[in-house]
Structures are given as C-alpha cells and as structure tokens.
Amino acid sequence: QVQLQQWGAGLLKPSETLSLTCAVYGASFSGYYWSWIRQPPGKGLEWIGEINHSGTTNYNPSLKSRVTISVDTSKNQFSLKLDSVTAADTAVYYCARNIVTFGGVIENAFAVWGQGTMVTVSS
C-alpha cells in the first residue's frame, strides 16, 4: 500500500525559504505525477505544482516565480522549495499522488496524500 511521508520546517520568518520533502513508500515512483497542494487555515485547497520521475514539472502560475519542485528517484523522494515566504504562505502543505485508471490513463485526481505539514510564517 502506497504511503507518503512528509517533513520540513514548520516555522519560518518572512523572506526565508520554505523547504519540504515527501518520501514515497510502497509504490513505484515512475508512471505518476507527484504534487504539492496547500491549504491556509480555515480556507480551501490550492495546487502548487507537480513533478514526474524524469523531472518534468508543471507549476501554478500564481506561485511559479518562487517555486521549485525537484525529485530524487534514488531515494523515492520529491521536494518543494518556496522562496521569499510571507504570512500569506502560512498553510498546511500536502504532498499527493495522482491516479492511473484502467488502461493506464493518468488522471490528475489525488488518491494518495501525505499527512500534511503546518507551515507558519511569522516574524
């Protein structure tokens, strides 16, 4: 059974860089896209971006200038960096995996999620 376990710093000061890592257990890294999604306290979900095993990325244009998602296939891990954080970046950050349906069709719905990491930006 596939599991995602994530970790990273939970308290940052404005202008610092957010850094989170998600490890994949029990599943092949290839054949899927691996995403980061965030949720500010009491608010809805925002997709940040995704990466596949070969390093191909897609980013949300609203964050693209500050986001880097990378992959380390040797460790079955992928990571998120978000530069120059502000209080508006305070949120629970999730890593997630998309689904592959019958016939091998990749669909960007998320069936597997990490446990979430609360990141607070405060001076």
Next chain:
Amino acid sequence: DIQMTQSPSTLSASVGDRVTITCRASQSISSWLAWYQQKPGKAPKLLIYKASSLESGVPSSFSGSGSGTEFTLTISSLQPDDFATYYCQQYNSYPLTFGGGTKVEIK
C-alpha cells in the same frame, strides 16, 4: 485559470437525508472533475474521479454526475461519518483548481 464555484457553501442536514452539492466550472472541463471529502485535521479523501467514477473503497451512497460546466455530488442517505467538508477539483487544464468547499453540518 478555470474557476470552480461550489454551492451551497454550508448545508445543514439530518442523518438519512439525501444531499446534493453543486460545482460549476467557468468553462467546459468535459468530465475531468474529482470530488473529495475532508475532515478537520485530515488530508482530503478522493471520492469520485472523472465526474462519476467511484474511487475504490468509497461507499456506493456517494455518486457523481455532470459534464461540461455543471456537476453534482449526491449522498443518497447521509450517515454520521459523512459530516465533513466536500471539495470539487478540475483537472481539464493547468493550473489544477479546487472549489471553495461545501461544509455539511448536522441539522
């Protein structure tokens, strides 16, 4: 970006009620829509993908319908475990976007 609008934002219902949540897309997304259930402090759980396909392990009391710009999630008989917040998400085009959520509360 494709905007996803859910209604209502809050819904009060009783155990056993039939509940319907609507999600509208700002442009056609074909059937590339997912529904999630989220409980406080937990990650979202996938219920429905491709508008009407039930994710494995999800009770058959949940169903999805629609295509184009209008979609619905129906719970045929609300159970105590179903009180939660529900989100729709489009994956027709990047950036992937979510609706604002519908909180299903106990009446």
